[in-house]
Structures are given as structure tokens and as C-alpha cells.
Amino acid sequence: MADNYIVVESAKFAETIANLPEQFDIVISAHNLEHCDEREDTLVAITKILKSGGHIYLSLPTEKSIEFPGPRSGV
Numbered sequence: 001m002a003d004n005y006i007v008v009e010s011a012k013f014a015e016t017i018a019n020l021p022e023q024f025d026i027v028i029s030a031h032n033l034e035h036c037d038e039r040e041d042t043l044v045a046i047t048k049i050l051k052s053g054g055h056i057y058l059s060l061p062t063e064k065s066i067e068f069p070g071p072r073s074g075v
Helices: 010-018 039-049
Strands: 024-030 050-059
Touching: 010 039, 024 039, 039 050
Parallel strands: 024 050
Antiparallel strands: none
16 A cells, blocks of 8 residues: 555656655656656656665556557446
């Protein structure tokens, strides 16, 4: 179970992460980085909020995943 979720507009990803007062054991970023206005700054900010020995999980779209699972209908 995650303790913290951060939702912020893409133009403020790096700034928001850089200003977090705590450090984390793990940072999970699933299909967010490609939407960041400042990708390098965002990655640097993530590394600065990780505890020593912490982990980063990045999930990014690939050529195979761009249309996966495809159009959805319903809820």
C-alpha cells in the first residue's frame, strides 16, 4: 500500500517533487515522465528524494504498448 500519492499538472512535476520534505524508499512513476515539461529535472528531483538504497520504478510507453490494451468502451 502506498502512503503518498501526488497529483500535479505536468508543468510542475519537477518543482513539486523537488520540494517534498521527506525521503522515500521507492518512487513509482507509471506513464508520467513522457508528459513532463522538464523530464531531466524531474528525474533529478526523484533521485534527490530517494533514501539511500531506494528504488525508482519507471514505466514508459513503447512502440508495442502505445495502443495496449486498445480502445475501451463502457466504464
